[in-house]
Amino acid sequence: MPAMSLRTAALFGALSAMLTLTCKPKPAPRDADGDAGDAGSAAITSPLLPVDAGAPVVDGPARVAKGKELYGRYCYLCHGANGEGYAADEAPKLASDDLLAVASDAFLVDAILSGRPGTTMSAWSLAQRGPLGGDDATALVAFFRATWQKRPREDVDARKVEGDKARGAPLYTTHCASCHGATGSGGKYAWLTNPALQAAASDGFLITTIERGRAGTPMPGFAEKIGARGAADIVALLRSWPKPQDEKLVFPPRPGALENVVVHPKGPQPKFDPKADYIKVDVVKAELDRGATMIFADARPPSDYARMHIGGAVSVPFYEADAYAKQIPKDRWILTYCGCPHAQSGKLRDALRKLGYKRVAVLDEGLNVWRDRGYSVRGGPRP
Ligand code: HEC
Ligand code: HEC
Structure with a gap:
């Protein structure tokens, strides 16, 4: 996937700025039910990743270029083309000395690899079935430092803090x-x-x-x-607030191993506007209740799917649509969705259209509104 142009990024920003919805998820209710999509996938214990705090990030030009490329592929859609933040989902500003000069490499690498579970900041690590290895995360940090950090690093971590x-x-x-x-x-x-x-x-x-x-x-x-x-x-x-816990997540199947992709395989086609880019959750739910056939494609990285997804949805990360497409039929409506309503789901819709899918639209308000209406969601850590 090519790194995106600044112009597209600006359009993306403008689009998300128009959204009046708040997409900060509430803490997810944990529904321990399995569903068909989980069959055959491996349970992986995914504690917060240990990070090699000793290894400083070296910003050689090749590493910085790699970080830039990765940023354009996975991150800009929320953090903004220039790291300004707030392009989607209140994602923080990364082009900030108040963050970068104070944050250690280990802190930033950990934020990227482990994410912030329960928010739309995904775990991007290979260990949690994301696309990024440790080297990729350090390349991203090298890119941040070389491009956006103006003040020298301060070692604030050693500061002693005693409060009440x-x-x-x-x-x-x-x-x-x-x-x-x-x-x-x-x-x-x-x-x-x-x-x-x-x-x-x-x-x-x-x-x-x-x-x-x-x-x-x-x-x-x-x-x-x-x-x-x-x-x-x-x-x-x-x-004094809660401490880290290990979570055992059940990850979705990899490309090639999808099962039960279609919800209501024998049902009638839904009555959606064939030209729609976005379809409202209530319209989708009404068609689902009528028994209409469709596919839900979760556009987020797999660890987010593992924590919560729409019942019957398949995991199709927005950056990997082509790998999954072989198993996704073209004769059904596909609804793409993510946590923050339009960013990742919009990317996935466009990627699927490029691959020749004609009936594909974004679930307009996204997963959190779906969940808040009490419609079926699955996933969550298993005991
Ligand atoms: C879907 C939107 C989204 C995407 C895509 C995304 N982030 Fe985030 N990111 C967030 C949000 C939201 C937070 C803040 C989460 C919180 O703490 O509530 C965050 C937090 C962070 C932080 C911690 C910043 C701080 O203030 O401590 C870093 C670093 C970060 N993201 C880097 C990245 C990188 C690198 C990528 C791409 C690999 C990425 N993010 C992709 C939404 C996103
Ligand atoms: C007006 C809203 C607002 C208020 C009030 C506020 N914050 Fe924040 N806080 C934010 C935002 C927005 C960010 C993320 C900024 C960014 O990096 O883009 C943030 C970031 C932080 C972070 C860094 C989190 C991370 O992931 O790196 C800490 C810690 C924090 N706030 C603590 C506090 C504390 C403690 C208070 C009260 C004394 C406070 N904030 C008051 C809006 C607020």
Whole structure:
């Protein structure tokens, strides 16, 4: 897939900016039911990945070029063509000294490989059936540093932070809850309770971020309002929230091993507008209830599918449509979807159309709205 042009990226940004939907998912209810699509796939224990913190990222030109290419393939659609963030799903700004000068290579590599489970930031690692190896992640970090980082790296990780969580609680409620959620999750922005973030972020990283904020994003600096002590008290509070857990996920089949691709294989064709680019979830659900035949294609990386997907959906990551297409019939309607309604699902729709599929549209409001309406979803960690 060619790296995308800036113009296409701008169009993409404009399209997502038009969406009024909020696509920050709520914590997923865990439905432990299996479904047909899971048959034959291997259970893999996927703890947060250990990261080789000792190996610094070297930004040789070839590595930077590789990172740039990968960014254009997998990341720009949410983080923006120039790392400005907020192209889709409130994805943070990566072209930021307040992030890059403070974050270690290990922190960034971990964010890329492990993702932030429960948000639309996927686990991109090969270990979690994503497309990126450790080398790819370090190439991405090299690209970020070479292209977007202006200030030299500061080692904030060694900073000692001692706070009191009881003092931190009211400060958090006053200053943070409106954006990060009352208990650190479910807010509009970053989930501070996220085990992947908690595991990768040092106290020094957290307190520095709280004190300085992130210029050019909605995250304000709090140094003047609450002082170093207030910030330390909030860090103590954040640390008292849940700890990382190993999750055992059941991954979807690989290309060539798809099963039961079609929902209602014997049903009538649905009455969708043949020219539609987007079809509303309620329209799709009504046709499904009528027994109409169709295919749901989950456009996200497989670890997201493993955590939650539409009942009966097949996993077709947007960056790999051609590998899966051999097993996807052309005589049915295909609804593509993702967590953030249009970014990845739109890419998959366009990729399938290029491969000759005529009846393919995006499930308009996306997976989270589908789930919130109480329609069938599957997946989640198994005991
Ligand atoms: C007006 C909204 C807003 C408020 C209020 C706010 N934040 Fe943030 N916060 C954000 C946004 C947006 C980001 C991501 C910014 C970016 O990098 O693009 C963020 C990022 C962070 C991060 C980094 C998370 C990561 O994944 O790297 C931490 C830690 C954080 N905020 C803590 C706090 C704390 C603690 C408070 C209260 C003292 C607070 N924030 C108040 C919007 C807010
Ligand atoms: C579908 C949208 C989406 C895509 C695609 C995506 N991200 Fe993210 N990314 C997010 C969101 C949303 C967050 C913040 C999650 C949270 O903490 O709530 C995030 C967080 C991050 C962070 C942590 C930043 C911080 O402030 O701590 C990094 C680094 C990152 N992404 C890099 C990448 C890279 C590299 C890729 C491509 C391989 C990528 N992302 C693809 C949505 C996306």
